[in-house]
Amino acid sequence: MKKEVIEEMNNFAIRILKGKENVHPQEIAILPEILHILKNLSEEESDRKEN
Numbered sequence: 001m002k003k004e005v006i007e008e009m010n011n012f013a014i015r016i017l018k019g020k021e022n023v024h025p026q027e028i029a030i031l032p033e034i035l036h037i038l039k040n041l042s043e044e045e046s047d048r049k050e051n
Contacts, residue, residue: 006041009034 016031
């Protein structure tokens with residue numbers, strides 16, 4: 001996945017979790033999926049570093 005896309009997903013998750021801006025229900029609904037993707041990407045990167 002492109003680094004820019006990963007960075008945007010990370011920024012999105014941070015913005016939603018802070019809750020300071022207007023957050024739409026649709027954004028809250030997809031947050032678990034975004035967090036899941038970011039977690040998997042982080043685990044894959046850790047696995048590559050170990051090998």
